[in-house]
Amino acid sequence: MTGRIAAFRADLASARGIPWVAPAIGLLAALSIYPLVFSVKVSLTAQAGGFSFEHYIRLLTDKFFLISVWQTALYSFFALSIEFLLGLSLALLVDSLARGRAIFRAGLLVPMLLPPVVAAVAWRLIYNPQFGVLNGMLRMAGFDTSHLTWTSGEGAAMFSVILVDIWEWTPFLFLLLSAGLQAIPQEPIEAARIDGASRWQILWDVILPLLKPTIALALLLRAMDLMRIFDQIFILTQGGPGFATETVSLYIYRTAFRFYNFGYAAAMSFVGLALTTVFARGLLRFMRVQ
Amino acid sequence: MRRAFAYLGASLAFVYAVAPVYWLLTISLKREVDQFAWPPKWFVFAPTFQHYLDAFASGSFSRFFANSVVVATVSTLTALALGVPAAYGLARFVWPKEWAQGLSFWVLSTRMLPPIVTIVPLFLMLRELRLLNSLAALVVVYTAFNLPFVIWMMRGFFAEVPKELEEAAMLDGESRMGALWRIVLPIVRPGLAATAVFCLIVGWNEFLFALILSQTESAMTLPVGIASRVTQYEIKWGAMSAAGVVAMLPVLVFASAVQKHLVRGLSLGAVKG
Numbered sequence: 001m002t003g004r005i006a007a008f009r010a011d012l013a014s015a016r017g018i019p020w021v022a023p024a025i026g027l028l029a030a031l032s033i034y035p036l037v038f039s040v041k042v043s044l045t046a047q048a049g050g051f052s053f054e055h056y057i058r059l060l061t062d063k064f065f066l067i068s069v070w071q072t073a074l075y076s077f078f079a080l081s082i083e084f085l086l087g088l089s090l091a092l093l094v095d096s097l098a099r100g101r102a103i104f105r106a107g108l109l110v111p112m113l114l115p116p117v118v119a120a121v122a123w124r125l126i127y128n129p130q131f132g133v134l135n136g137m138l139r140m141a142g143f144d145t146s147h148l149t150w151t152s153g154e155g156a157a158m159f160s161v162i163l164v165d166i167w168e169w170t171p172f173l174f175l176l177l178s179a180g181l182q183a184i185p186q187e188p189i190e191a192a193r194i195d196g197a198s199r200w201q202i203l204w205d206v207i208l209p210l211l212k213p214t215i216a217l218a219l220l221l222r223a224m225d226l227m228r229i230f231d232q233i234f235i236l237t238q239g240g241p242g243f244a245t246e247t248v249s250l251y252i253y254r255t256a257f258r259f260y261n262f263g264y265a266a267a268m269s270f271v272g273l274a275l276t277t278v279f280a281r282g283l284l285r286f287m288r289v290q
Numbered sequence: 291m292r293r294a295f296a297y298l299g300a301s302l303a304f305v306y307a308v309a310p311v312y313w314l315l316t317i318s319l320k321r322e323v324d325q326f327a328w329p330p331k332w333f334v335f336a337p338t339f340q341h342y343l344d345a346f347a348s349g350s351f352s353r354f355f356a357n358s359v360v361v362a363t364v365s366t367l368t369a370l371a372l373g374v375p376a377a378y379g380l381a382r383f384v385w386p387k388e389w390a391q392g393l394s395f396w397v398l399s400t401r402m403l404p405p406i407v408t409i410v411p412l413f414l415m416l417r418e419l420r421l422l423n424s425l426a427a428l429v430v431v432y433t434a435f436n437l438p439f440v441i442w443m444m445r446g447f448f449a450e451v452p453k454e455l456e457e458a459a460m461l462d463g464e465s466r467m468g469a470l471w472r473i474v475l476p477i478v479r480p481g482l483a484a485t486a487v488f489c490l491i492v493g494w495n496e497f498l499f500a501l502i503l504s505q506t507e508s509a510m511t512l513p514v515g516i517a518s519r520v521t522q523y524e525i526k527w528g529a530m531s532a533a534g535v536v537a538m539l540p541v542l543v544f545a546s547a548v549q550k551h552l553v554r555g556l557s558l559g560a561v562k563g
Binding site: 004005008011012013016017018019020021023024025027028031032034035036038039042090093094096097098100103104106107108109110111113114115116117118119120121122123124125126131133136137140167171172175176179217221224227228230231234235248249252253256257262265266269270272273276 | 297372437
């Protein structure tokens with residue numbers, strides 16, 4: 001019997017772990033490293049065939065690509081800041097409740113858990129200018145809604161899709177920050193209260209610094225999802241009207257699967273990836289966490 | 291007073307979060323005359339299941355539903371079959387320090403890759419292999435999608451089981467595999483179940499890969515099926531909403547089952563990449 005344990009220990013200490021992980025690592029490599037290498041090659045192949053940097057050169061002067069980068073940044077910035085402020089306020093609010101926390105928490109999480117497609121469909125029902133319940137309620141309140149076109153108006157479309165994002169993903173920040181709040185030690189907060197600190201001072205000088213690692217993680221995860229945003233916008237506006245809500249992911253999708261220019265799409269996807277990575281590093285440095 | 295405001299604020303947020311979903315549900319249950327009745331019939335209307343019949347009995351949504359079930363379950367099972375041993379291997383064996391860390395972070399980084407970066411080469415590769423518009427392609431892609439998640443979740447759960455427990459079981463006459471199967475796995479079972487549920491949700495909700503890799507009616511999943519109807523016949527709101535309700539119900543049930551693990555799961559990229 002003890003021989004078996006000795007063998008077990010020797011086994012663990014040797015390189016015999018490799019067969020346990022090999023199949024998983026193999027599949028992952030086949031479906032991530034290989035496609036990436038292949039994609040680099042595609043992005044460096046000219047439309048007419050042969051090695052070329054033409055796709056990378058083109059995207060520097062492609063007005064639509066630059067607009068889509070700008071719009072993605074705009075979308076991400078507004079959605080992220082509002083979702084963060086709302087999520088933090090809600091987390092503090094629900095945390096302060098004496099009763100019913102579980103119910104509030106469960107309800108607040110619903111938007112995030114739905115299939116994004118379903119969330120977008122629900123909002124189409126709300127936004128529809130003629131039949132939607134939003135304009136209906138505004139009419140009932142006495143407003144003239146003939147010019148309120150929401151997702152189908154060039155000017156309002158961006159605002160409207162950001163509003164849906166806030167509805168759908170504030171719960172994500174709420175949940176992570178809520179969990180962070182529950183995990184921070186209570187003693188410093190008590191001590192500050194006894195020393196006569198105001199609520200704001202406690203929040204600003206005690207709670208937020210303790211919450212910083214959670215905040216950094218939550219912002220980072222949400223930012224990375226925002227920069228690849230696709231599903232909701234695809235259902236709500238398809239990037240339109242015109243180009244008003246086109247983001248990088250949608251433009252790459254259109255380039256590859258509507259215009260079948262795979263090389264250019266691949267080149268743009270790498271530039272997008274580089275921008276995302278630079279931004280993530282910058283955010284981490286800004287938050288001074290590792 | 292302050293307390294009353296807190297409850298008021300929380301209630302408003304609650305209503306705002308749930309209202310669009312509630313509205314979708316009522317539209318799916320209303321007769322067409324009631325759908326756009328004004329003022330809106332918030333609570334009282336004669337319910338009908340006609341839209342559900344339209345969508346699922348005579349429409350193609352039952353097909354999409356079945357496809358989604360197959361893709362989500364099979365990809366979850368394969369991700370577990372590959373990922374659980376890998377997680378055990380990473381947690382149990384003594385790896386050179388840089389190895390275990392490097393490997394784990396590489397695994398996680400594949401999950402953080404934006405899908406739009408891998409979709410172009412994957413599309414071209416699968417087209418070459420003549421695997422486009424097949425459920426098999428989606429199963430393979432979702433397996434790879436969920437693997438990093440399974441490995442990271444389960445590695446944590448395995449690490450919490452002391453290796454002495456396995457040794458004690460072997461002292462009692464269990465074989466190596468017997469100890470793993472009859473002692474360790476039952477201990478991590480709650481974590482395993484939560485991991486599986488997260489994988490199911492990902493496979494059920496995923497949109498971009500499904501949109502591109504399976505474009506024929508016979509291989510469409512529920513989200514893509516719904517999306518194709520949204521843009522085609524905006525007017526059939528009842529059937530659309532009915533399909534939407536059916537698509538969201540399993541997720542809500544699943545999610546309530548894994549509430550405890552939601553934070554960890556989401557931090558590792560579950561629910562949505």
